[in-house]
Amino acid sequence: MxxxxxxxxxxxxxxxxxxxxxxxxxxxxxxxxxxxxxxxxxxxxxxxxxxxxxxxxxxxxxxxxxxxxxxxxxxxxxxxxxxxxxxxxxxxxxxxxxxxxxxxxxxxxxxxxxxxxxxxxxxxxxxxxxxxxxxxxxxxxxxxxxxxxxxLGARTTTDLDQAILFSTFPEVGHLEERAAFEAVAVEVKLTRFGCDCYAYALLAAGQIDLVIEAGLNSYDIAAPIAVIEAAGGIVTDWQGGKVHEGGRALAAATPELHAKALKILNHSLSKQRS
Known part of the structure; x- marks a missing residue:
């Protein structure tokens, strides 16, 4: 090898x-x-x-x-x-x-x-x-x-109220996933839908700040991970772990923004299950 x-x-x-x-x-x-x-x-x-x-x-x-x-x-x-x-x-x-x-x-x-x-x-x-x-x-x-x-270079946004958020589908995933997404969406400056993989490219190019999705396969997210991480961003699952095999993805321009979105996603999921 x-x-x-x-x-x-x-x-x-x-x-x-x-x-x-x-x-x-x-x-x-x-x-x-x-x-x-x-x-x-x-x-x-x-x-x-x-x-x-x-x-x-x-x-x-x-x-x-x-x-x-x-x-x-x-x-x-x-x-x-x-x-x-x-x-x-x-x-x-x-x-x-x-x-x-x-x-x-x-x-x-x-x-x-x-x-x-x-x-x-x-x-x-x-x-x-x-x-x-x-x-x-x-x-x-x-x-x-x-x-x-x-x-390529991700933006330096650290506050949710200054962030631009993208996802492919308004429904995001299952009902609990949609609710968790919407809990983040109400905190950001702008939310847009429908760009598929191009949203991840825009994050790497410094045009947007967050992408949140669910129900992904490995082939949906592996390339965006490499591109965004090279641009200085961060991509994980909704628990902060690796996501290159698919599932729920959270991509963010900065670690600070990622941490804030991650906290809201998990608080929403936990609240719905309690």
């Missing part, structure tokens, strides 16, 4: 990650905003769409890994687990925000993470239509976009 702390190996891994992002872009963009794009529903009791673009993008990324890193494991949203021997796992969400994708909004993204046994080591949040790519890990925290390259 190669030394993941080697600068040369890290450069190789970044090269692979960016090739994955380019492959996904090429597979997805021909389908975006196309009249007649169909979506299958993966849920019996709800609506969880998947399109030809989701599948084509993951297949394209898997083809890159088959050539460049066949020894690594893969966890992808559409095609599941592929075993590896290197101790490294590529976690892929070909389109995070398929509901937005089929609605024509440019808030979906491609999520790519490389995990070892400790969690995410590098991550990419890529928005192909806008042409923005947010990269974090191995000492890199960078946004590449139409206006050139810029360093």
């Amino acid at each position: 190669q030394d993941i702390d080697s600068v040369a190996f890290q450069a190789e891994l970044w090269s692979v990650a960016e090739e994955l992002a380019e492959a996904a872009r090429a597979a997805i963009l021909p389908h975006f905003r196309q009249v007649g794009l169909s979506a299958d529903n993966k849920e019996r009791d709800g609506f969880d769409p998947v399109t030809i673009a989701d599948k084509a993008a993951e297949e394209a990324m898997r083809a890159v890994l088959h050539t460049r890193r066949p020894q690594d494991a893969i966890l992808g949203e559409e095609f599941g687990n592929t075993a590896g021997t290197s101790g490294l796992t590529w976690v892929l969400d070909p389109i995070d925000g398929t509901r937005g994708f089929i609605s024509g909004t440019p808030t979906w993204g491609v999520l790519i993470s490389l995990n070892d046994e400790s969690g995410p080591r590098l991550g990419i949040i890529d928005q192909p239509y806008i042409g923005e790519r947010f990269c974090g890990g191995f000492g890199r925290a960078e946004m590449i976009g139409p206006h050139g390259n810029a360093d």
Whole structure:
């Protein structure tokens, strides 16, 4: 097994990650905003769409890994687990925000993470239509976009009444999770919904302060963790522990803001259960 702390190996891994992002872009963009794009529903009791673009993008990324890193494991949203021997796992969400994708909004993204046994080591949040790519890990925290390259950096907000809060769905999760979220939302300056993974990118770019979500899978959150942590933010579950395997996530620009939101979330949950 190669030394993941080697600068040369890290450069190789970044090269692979960016090739994955380019492959996904090429597979997805021909389908975006196309009249007649169909979506299958993966849920019996709800609506969880998947399109030809989701599948084509993951297949394209898997083809890159088959050539460049066949020894690594893969966890992808559409095609599941592929075993590896290197101790490294590529976690892929070909389109995070398929509901937005089929609605024509440019808030979906491609999520790519490389995990070892400790969690995410590098991550990419890529928005192909806008042409923005947010990269974090191995000492890199960078946004590449139409206006050139810029360093990522989370805001310095410490007070909830000055914070901007995002979540994908107004219902957040189960009823108790929604109530806990709303207990935080009443304390902040502004709450917005519907950006999927792009909200995490905005936090890393210093545009917002908090993202609170529930019911996540590993492929939803692994890449955002790497990007936000590289930008100086913090991402945990609602108990303050690791969340790269999914569940309830709290992302914050500063430790102080994280602690205040975490206290409210847990107080609400505890109160509802008593």
